[in-house]
Amino acid sequence: MLEEKNDxxxxxxxxxxxxxxxxxxxxxxxxxxxxxTDENAVSETETATVEAAENxxxxxxxxxxxSNAEESEDETxxxxxxxxxxxxxTFTLDALVDELRKLIQIxxxxxxxxxxxxxKKSFLLQYNHLIEEKKxxxxxxxxxxxxxxxxxxxxxxxxxxxYNVFREKRNAHFKHLQSNLKTNLETRLAIVExxxxxxxxxxxxxxxxxxxxxxxxxxxxAGAIPKDKYNHVWNNYHFHVENFYDYLHLDREAxxxxxxxxxxxKQKIITRVEELANEADISxxxxxxxxxxxxxxxxxxxxxxxxRDAIWNKFSELTKKIHDKREVLFExxxxxxxxxxxxxxxxxxxxxxxxxxxxxxxxxxxxxIQKVEALRNEFFAAGKVPSEVNEExxxxxxxxxxxxxxxxxxxxxxxxxxxxxxxxxxxALVAKAKELQxxxxxxxxxxxxxxxxxxxxxxxxxxxxxxxxxxxxxxDACNHYFDKLKEHKSEENQDEVVAFDNKKAYLxxxxxYQLTGDHKTDLDAIKKHIEIWKGYGKVPFSRRHIEGxxxxxxxxxxxxxxxxxxxxxxxxxxxxxxxxxxxxxTRKLDNEKIFIMRKIEEVQNEIFQLENNIQxxxxxxxxxxxxxxxxxxxxxxxxxxxxxxxxxxxxKQLRNLNQE
Numbered sequence: 001m002l003e004e005k006n007d008x009x010x011x012x013x014x015x016x017x018x019x020x021x022x023x024x025x026x027x028x029x030x031x032x033x034x035x036x037t038d039e040n041a042v043s044e045t046e047t048a049t050v051e052a053a054e055n056x057x058x059x060x061x062x063x064x065x066x067s068n069a070e071e072s073e074d075e076t077x078x079x080x081x082x083x084x085x086x087x088x089x090t091f092t093l094d095a096l097v098d099e100l101r102k103l104i105q106i107x108x109x110x111x112x113x114x115x116x117x118x119x120k121k122s123f124l125l126q127y128n129h130l131i132e133e134k135k136x137x138x139x140x141x142x143x144x145x146x147x148x149x150x151x152x153x154x155x156x157x158x159x160x161x162x163y164n165v166f167r168e169k170r171n172a173h174f175k176h177l178q179s180n181l182k183t184n185l186e187t188r189l190a191i192v193e194x195x196x197x198x199x200x201x202x203x204x205x206x207x208x209x210x211x212x213x214x215x216x217x218x219x220x221x222a223g224a225i226p227k228d229k230y231n232h233v234w235n236n237y238h239f240h241v242e243n244f245y246d247y248l249h250l251d252r253e254a255x256x257x258x259x260x261x262x263x264x265x266k267q268k269i270i271t272r273v274e275e276l277a278n279e280a281d282i283s284x285x286x287x288x289x290x291x292x293x294x295x296x297x298x299x300x301x302x303x304x305x306x307x308r309d310a311i312w313n314k315f316s317e318l319t320k321k322i323h324d325k326r327e328v329l330f331e332x333x334x335x336x337x338x339x340x341x342x343x344x345x346x347x348x349x350x351x352x353x354x355x356x357x358x359x360x361x362x363x364x365x366x367x368x369i370q371k372v373e374a375l376r377n378e379f380f381a382a383g384k385v386p387s388e389v390n391e392e393x394x395x396x397x398x399x400x401x402x403x404x405x406x407x408x409x410x411x412x413x414x415x416x417x418x419x420x421x422x423x424x425x426x427x428a429l430v431a432k433a434k435e436l437q438x439x440x441x442x443x444x445x446x447x448x449x450x451x452x453x454x455x456x457x458x459x460x461x462x463x464x465x466x467x468x469x470x471x472x473x474x475x476d477a478c479n480h481y482f483d484k485l486k487e488h489k490s491e492e493n494q495d496e497v498v499a500f501d502n503k504k505a506y507l508x509x510x511x512x513y514q515l516t517g518d519h520k521t522d523l524d525a526i527k528k529h530i531e532i533w534k535g536y537g538k539v540p541f542s543r544r545h546i547e548g549x550x551x552x553x554x555x556x557x558x559x560x561x562x563x564x565x566x567x568x569x570x571x572x573x574x575x576x577x578x579x580x581x582x583x584x585x586t587r588k589l590d591n592e593k594i595f596i597m598r599k600i601e602e603v604q605n606e607i608f609q610l611e612n613n614i615q616x617x618x619x620x621x622x623x624x625x626x627x628x629x630x631x632x633x634x635x636x637x638x639x640x641x642x643x644x645x646x647x648x649x650x651x652k653q654l655r656n657l658n659q660e
């Protein structure tokens with residue numbers, strides 16, 4: 001009979017409710033009786049209602065049974081409830097690595113196993129997304145098609161280092177745990193075998209009870225066993241404990257005392273569960289309820305038949321109440337996850353829109369990139385979504401970001417082409433600057449070097465990887481040339497100061513000069529003074545006012561000479577042009593040439609107008625007689641023609657200067 005009951009328990013392994021073996025025999029008999037007596041009285045609706053209620057109760061009990069079976073295998077799992085599970089999806093990569101570092105320092109590795117796996121999942125999602133972005137940037141900017149993408153992150157190395165520490169500790173824990181589980185299972189099975197042997201009429205009942213209590217104590221201290229054996233081993237143990245209590249009818253006083261004690265202990269548990277039913281922290285209440293179920297099942301024996309069903313039903317009802325509150329909490333969490341899903345969908349939609357907005361400048365793209373980065377951070381901070389759509393949501397997010405990056409990269413590919421063209425232009429200027437940096441022909445080279453610098457400013461950006469290098473080469477070549485020019489000018493300045501002093505002294509000689517009255521002698525003397533003045537050379541730029549003083553003295557001397565107006569004008573012009581030539585100011589010479597050409601055009605137009613006017617007067621009836629007006633016009637024409645000849649001679653002189 002005993003072995004047959006044991007076989008039935010083995011077939012029901014893992015399917016019996018918690019502590020239902022307290023009334024296995026009684027429930028079997030009572031149910032059968034009820035079915036025989038009231039079979040026709042119970043309606044189908046009532047039966048369905050009862051079955052539904054029983055299923056709800058069983059669901060609540062199974063939730064605790066399964067948790068206890070898992071935690072019985074590894075008692076460190078109980079401690080994971082004391083460490084809050086954070087929303088790691090909202091953490092940055094740096095924060096995730098720091099959190100991992102803290103958790104691996106906890107000795108009982110299995111208490112943080114779930115936390116670390118969640119951290120790993122969140123870290124890899126963000127890190128893989130980062131790698132994809134870096135790879136897209138690399139592909140968009142690489143110059144060499146054979147260049148392979150590489151990205152090394154110190155943060156990833158830290159994460160791998162910490163995770164490897166966890167994995168090594170976890171493997172060592174599992175190895176030790178497997179050895180203990182096997183030993184503990186053998187110990188518990190041996191205890192069950194000893195329980196079978198307790199029913200022996202030949203032994204003294206007091207000795208038997210003492211042995212029984214020793215076995216119960218050994219059972220409590222036997223340690224964890226594999227979770228797949230948990231229910232089967234416990235059911236066998238409890239069956240034989242109950243069987244032993246039935247055997248105790250030979251000593252009813254001892255049995256009743258034990259029943260009374262067990263009833264008191266279970267009533268205390270029920271009182272505590274009633275308090276837990278009002279606990280605000282549902283998760284905490286459920287965890288303690290698990291412990292109370294474990295005590296009810298493993299530490300406390302059966303009660304008398306008259307209380308067995310009532311006290312179990314009360315415990316079961318309270319268990320269902322807490323379980324239902326836990327389900328409401330889960331529903332609330334699922335509602336929050338649904339809200340998070342809507343937030344993430346909205347973020348994805350915004351990124352998709354940004355992936356179609358065309359902008360045409362680097363500064364505008366920087367704004368777009370900042371917007372996507374902000375949305376990306378919002379996405380990771382939005383929290384968990386329902387697990388069944390997690391992968392789908394993540395895939396949509398990656399696709400939206402990838403499409404934005406592709407759209408952005410198409411713009412930068414065009415910029416890249418322009419930048420490569422700019423690079424070629426700047427490299428040509430670098431080569432030209434290096435070619436001229438040793439030149440000593442400063443008059444010719446300086447304008448060219450300045451022009452090169454202006455052209456450099458007009459050229460746009462070049463690829464960043466070359467920017468600093470070619471700028472340094474260009475700057476060094478230009479600086480080298482202009483340093484030499486500065487040294488050269490420093491040497492010239494000394495000569496110019498001497499020239500100024502000589503010219504300043506010569507002004508006094510020129511002021512004291514008196515004309516002899518002989519035209520040729522005086523003209524030759526003035527020309528000689530001009531030659532001497534030119535021979536002194538250039539003066540410093542800041543002291544060129546001395547040339548004006550010299551020209552003023554010459555003008556006074558020319559006025560005293562009996563020179564024609566044209567001769568006087570041309571001598572003054574020659575002296576002016578010589579001054580400009582000595583200063584190497586080609587810009588002023590060009591401006592002088594343009595000015596003379598405009599004056600020639602003005603005088604020619606004036607002559608043309610005057611000639612038209614005189615034709616009007618000569619075509620009248622009194623044409624033979626030229627009045628005073630006609631004579632005045634003719635006089636003006638002659639003056640303008642003389643002036644025109646002077647301007648033409650000046651232009652000719654300038655052109656001859658250019659040819660030289």
